[in-house]
Amino acid sequence: MSMSPDSVQLWSIVLAGGEGERTRAFVENWLGYHKPKQYCTFTGTRSLFQHTLDRADALTSAERRVVVAAPEHRGYVLDQLRGRGEGRVIFQPRNRGTAPGVFLGLTYVLARDPNATVVIYPSDHFVYPENAFLNTVRNAVRAAERYPDRPVLLGVRPSTSEVDYGWIAPSPVEPDGPTRRVARFLEKPPRRIAEEALRDGALWNTMIVASKVDSLWALGWRCIPEILPAFVRFRDALQSGRDDTVLEESYRDLPCRDFSCDLLQRAPDRLAVLEMSGVWWSDWGRPERILETLRALERPAAFPEALVLELKEIDSLRSAPVEKNERFLSGA
Numbered sequence: 001m002s003m004s005p006d007s008v009q010l011w012s013i014v015l016a017g018g019e020g021e022r023t024r025a026f027v028e029n030w031l032g033y034h035k036p037k038q039y040c041t042f043t044g045t046r047s048l049f050q051h052t053l054d055r056a057d058a059l060t061s062a063e064r065r066v067v068v069a070a071p072e073h074r075g076y077v078l079d080q081l082r083g084r085g086e087g088r089v090i091f092q093p094r095n096r097g098t099a100p101g102v103f104l105g106l107t108y109v110l111a112r113d114p115n116a117t118v119v120i121y122p123s124d125h126f127v128y129p130e131n132a133f134l135n136t137v138r139n140a141v142r143a144a145e146r147y148p149d150r151p152v153l154l155g156v157r158p159s160t161s162e163v164d165y166g167w168i169a170p171s172p173v174e175p176d177g178p179t180r181r182v183a184r185f186l187e188k189p190p191r192r193i194a195e196e197a198l199r200d201g202a203l204w205n206t207m208i209v210a211s212k213v214d215s216l217w218a219l220g221w222r223c224i225p226e227i228l229p230a231f232v233r234f235r236d237a238l239q240s241g242r243d244d245t246v247l248e249e250s251y252r253d254l255p256c257r258d259f260s261c262d263l264l265q266r267a268p269d270r271l272a273v274l275e276m277s278g279v280w281w282s283d284w285g286r287p288e289r290i291l292e293t294l295r296a297l298e299r300p301a302a303f304p305e306a307l308v309l310e311l312k313e314i315d316s317l318r319s320a321p322v323e324k325n326e327r328f329l330s331g332a
Contacts, residue, residue: 008145009116011213012056013105016049016069016077016123017092026287026311030303038124039076042290043299049076051130052123053084058134059119059141062087066105067123070095093248099224099257100231102216107231109213111238117144118216120209126293128280136276140210143179143274150272151211151219152179153264155203156281161194164285166205166260168273169197182271187260203275205260206283223266224257288312 020027020037027035038049046054056065062085069077071091081089090104102120109116119137127133140152155168166187170180185205186197209216220228230250237246257263264271280297284290287308294301 008141009113010060010064010141011109011113011116011118012060012065013102013109013118013120014049014052014056014065014067014123015098015101015105015120016052016067016073017095017101018124019070020124022285023287023290026303026308029307029311035076036073036124037284039073039080041302042284043294043302047080048126048284049123050080050084051127052121052125053081055127055130055134055137056119056121057085058130059137061085064113064116066090066108068092068101068105090247093251095256096227096251096254097256097262098259099220099262100227100251100254102259103220103227103231104234106213106216106220107235108238110217111235114214116213117141118209118211118213120207120211122207122283124284125206125208126280126282126284126290128297132278133276133281136274136279137208137210139178140208140274143272144210144212144215147179147272148212149215149218150181150270151209151216152272152274153182154206154208154210155273155275156206156279157275157277158198158202158204161191161198162204163188163191163194165283166207166264167194167197167202168205168271169200169202169268170273170275179272179274182268182273185260185265185268185271187258187265203273204281205264206276206281207260219263219267219270222270223263226255227257230254 016038018036023037024034027040039047041047065087067087067089069089069091077089088108090108092101092104109118140154143152153168167189168182169184171183186193234247234250237243282289282293291305291308
């Protein structure tokens with residue numbers, strides 16, 4: 001069953017403000033300068049950011065797409081948006097963590113369409129195949145419409161006790177088809193806890209969320225009320241046309257908050273989770289994950305493969321060996 005862009009009031013929020021610190025050395029050695037990984041083209045002709053834009057635009061119009069980015073990335077953003085519709089780009093005055101980035105996008109949607117459903121996409125993840133992924137997102141949107149008080153997280157069946165990811169423990173009771181309530185959310189747990197989560201059937205968190213906009217807004221007031229007044233001022237300013245100056249003022253004393261640690265982890269009882277199946281997902285947070293994925297899919301790398309192996313060897317000499325992140329195909 002396909003979803004028409006107008007079948008729900010669907011908006012996309014694309015988060016593109018990260019600096020890609022874990023891949024910085026790799027990218028700098030490859031390109032000769034720093035470039036956040038979401039704007040890099042590791043294979044083919046599109047960057048991770050452009051892939052994310054195209055997936056988002058497959059489900060709703062570009063006019064209902066909001067990109068949240070860092071001002072120092074303006075050149076990359078505007079260049080890679082060329083030919084991909086208007087939408088709205090909001091440059092954060094400064095980095096205050098992932099929660100303000102999410103709520104900056106939510107504020108714009110709330111001011112324009114308070115009854116909207118939103119899908120939040122990190123812009124630096126790899127997914128394949130796109131059609132299977134989009135079908136899962138459609139199902140998450142339907143679940144968010146059916147349960148308007150519960151943001152729906154997309155989870156992936158894990159293959160290792162990964163400590164770089166958040167973990168979602170679905171509730172063992174009240175299954176509702178593929179959509180489950182969340183019993184517990186763990187953000188980047190220590191190895192022992194991750195191993196327990198793996199044995200207990202927990203899922204990796206992809207940070208992709210489908211939700212009614214007012215549901216996430218209410219969770220913000222519950223979990224991180226200290227940042228919400230700034231975004232209330234910004235919403236009011238959007239409605240009165242004073243948004244540029246008010247945004248700068250709102251961020252001046254805004255505390256840093258993390259969307260996963262400070263909101264999701266504090267409110268598992270208000271969340272739902274939908275497992276992706278038949279979708280290859282990775283956050284490509286480490287160079288070896290990128291190379292493993294491309295080799296497994298038999299796709300040519302745009303970078304010298306030897307560079308990844310060289311950097312991994314250097315890293316292993318500096319510290320204890322880094323655990324290899326196994327490639328994974330959820331639902332295989």
